[in-house]
Amino acid sequence: MRIENKNAIVTGGASGIGRATVRRFVAEGADVLIADRNRANAERLAQELAHTGRKVIAHQVDVSDEAQVDAMVDRAVRELGGVDILVAAAAIPYAGFGAGEDRHRAIIDKPFAEWREVLGVNLDGVFLVDRAVARAMVKAGRGGRIINISSIMALRPALNSGDYCVSKAGVWMLTKVLALELAPHRITVNAIAPGGVRTPMLQAALDRDPKMEQGIVDSVPLRRIAEPEELAATALFLASDEAGYYTGAMLHVNAGTLMA
Numbered sequence: 462m463r464i465e466n467k468n469a470i471v472t473g474g475a476s477g478i479g480r481a482t483v484r485r486f487v488a489e490g491a492d493v494l495i496a497d498r499n500r501a502n503a504e505r506l507a508q509e510l511a512h513t514g515r516k517v518i519a520h521q522v523d524v525s526d527e528a529q530v531d532a533m534v535d536r537a538v539r540e541l542g543g544v545d546i547l548v549a550a551a552a553i554p555y556a557g558f559g560a561g562e563d564r565h566r567a568i569i570d571k572p573f574a575e576w577r578e579v580l581g582v583n584l585d586g587v588f589l590v591d592r593a594v595a596r597a598m599v600k601a602g603r604g605g606r607i608i609n610i611s612s613i614m615a616l617r618p619a620l621n622s623g624d625y626c627v628s629k630a631g632v633w634m635l636t637k638v639l640a641l642e643l644a645p646h647r648i649t650v651n652a653i654a655p656g657g658v659r660t661p662m663l664q665a666a667l668d669r670d671p672k673m674e675q676g677i678v679d680s681v682p683l684r685r686i687a688e689p690e691e692l693a694a695t696a697l698f699l700a701s702d703e704a705g706y707y708t709g710a711m712l713h714v715n716a717g718t719l720m721a
């Protein structure tokens with residue numbers, strides 16, 4: 462029980478890394494608000510965890526919408542009694558993700574609306590969620606832990622994913638500025654930069670290109686793709702008392718793919 466009786470919000474909590482983090486946090490004694498735009502998946506996960514005795518709330522939110530984000534944090538404060546831990550994992554790999562069409566495009570071919578959509582969710586969304594949670598944490602005066610999910614692509618450019626790479630680099634700098642600004646309030650702010658993780662986001666790309674999986678595996682010194690639970694373990698560490706001296710750090714969970 463490494464985070465017993467702590468209250469957490471996990472955005473993107475209904476799938477992949479977020480979902481594994483919700484499950485691990487509940488197993489370690491936390492109450493959790495699952496914040497996701499996919500209501501059905503969030504409710505399914507809350508249902509799965511109903512027997513644990515912890516409070517698990519499914520909350521539908523679009524993290525790129527300021528009013529919705531503020532209402533989400535108000536609900537967590539009201540119904541959980543405050544927010545001790547945030548994991549900001551909601552993101553999309555390209556505009557319209559989930560709608561079927563693959564919109565990976567070079568910058569010169571990218572419509573401005575697609576660029577804005579990716580930056581709106583992946584960077585504005587993290588800004589809005591971090592800001593609302595930080596305000597609640599400062600007001601409560603109990604310190605806190607903010608954990609932003611960035612990516613190996615914050616540091617390593619990838620063809621046809623310029624919007625995603627820039628959004629993740631932005632999350633990394635946002636993390637560092639916030640770490641400075643919130644340190645006086647005993648709020649730590651750190652980032653996690655995963656390499657390839659077996660989630661629906663990655664699986665969508667693997668399904669489109671059968672040769673891609675081997676290409677990824679060959680580029681990883683440990684020769685495998687990560688499981689979402691391995692990222693949840695890193696989020697748990699950053700949320701736990703043992704990580705009290707980490708702030709403004711990015712933990713690279715990539716099996717040696719990029720030694721930054």
Ligand SMILES: NC(=O)c1ccc[n+]([C@@H]2O[C@H](COP(=O)([O-])OP(=O)(O)OC[C@H]3O[C@@H](n4cnc5c(N)ncnc54)[C@H](O)[C@@H]3O)[C@@H](O)[C@H]2O)c1
Nearest residue numbers: 473476477478497498523524550551552612657658660662
């Ligand atoms: N899977 C990987 O290989 C990988 C690698 C590096 C970084 N990441 C990052 O890890 C995080 C989690 O990704 P994942 O692989 O678990 O993806 P995923 O697609 O499985 O889960 C993302 C979740 O975010 C939600 N979401 C998307 N847009 C949202 C919005 N506007 N508002 C609220 N919720 C929204 C989705 O509904 C989904 O439940 C993301 O930040 C992603 O960029 C993933």
